[in-house]
Amino acid sequence: MEVLVLKTNIRYKKQVKELAPLLDGRKNIARWNIDLNDIDKVLRIESKDMQLAEIVQLIKTAGFNCEPLAG
C-alpha cells in the first residue's frame, strides 16, 4: 500500500461529496480523505499500484485542480 498526497482546490464538504463516487469506485484505492482544515486541502490516498498521473487525471475529470505536494 502506498500513500499519495496532492494539493487540491477543493474547499467544501459538498465538493468532497461530488468527488466521492469517483474515488470510491476505484478498486485500487483502499482509503482516501481530504483535509479541508488545512491550507493545502490535501487529498490523501492509500492505494495499490496507482500512478500519481492517473489520480491527477481523475480529479481533473471531476472539474477540480490538483498537483502533487512538494517532497
Place this chain on the structure above:
Amino acid sequence: MRTRDDKKIQLIRQRAVEMIVKQGFDGFSMQKLAKAANVSPATLYIYYKDREDLIMQLWGAAFKEMADASLKNFDPAMAFSEGLRIQWMNRAKYCLKHPEAMQFLEQLRHSPLQVKAIELMGVEFKAAMRAFVSNAIKRNELVQVSVEVYWSIAFGPLYNLVKFHLEGKSMGGRKFVLTAKTMNETLQLVIKALTP
C-alpha cells in the same frame, strides 16, 4: 508502507506542540509544521491522515504521558491525605517538566475537539481516580460533594500555583516562585477543606 522513523516522529510531535501552544489551533497548519520539523508536507500525510488526526494523536500521547506520570507510586487504596499528596507531587513535577505539553492539554480541553479527546482518554487513569475518591468517602476521609466541586478544591489550587510559577508572577505582576513549602501549605488547607 514505509517504516516509521521514531526520531522523526518525535521531532514532528515536539514542533507541533510548540506551534499550537505559541500560535493556537488557528495558526497551526501542516505546511508550517512541515517546515518547522524539516520534513515535507507529503511526509506528514504519510504518518497522519489529516490535521485533526495529527492533533488527536498528539493529544493521546501527551495525555498518556501525563496520566502515567500522575499514577507513579500512587495506589487508589491509599489514605486520602497521602494519595492526594502523591497526586500533587506527581502532577506538579510533570507540569514543571513539560509546561508546553500541559498547556497543550489545557488548550484542547477548551476546543471543539474535546469530545473526541475524552473518548481517547483510556480507562486506567479515570478508574484509578474514581476508586481513590470512593475509597476515601467510604472511610470517611473525604466529604461527599459533586465531582466538579471535588476537582476544583482538590486540584484547582495546585494548577493555579503551577500557572503562577510558570508565568513567574501572580496577581498584579507580583513575582512568584513555587516552593515545596508553599505547595505543602496549600495542600494542608485543601485537605482540611475536604475532610468531613
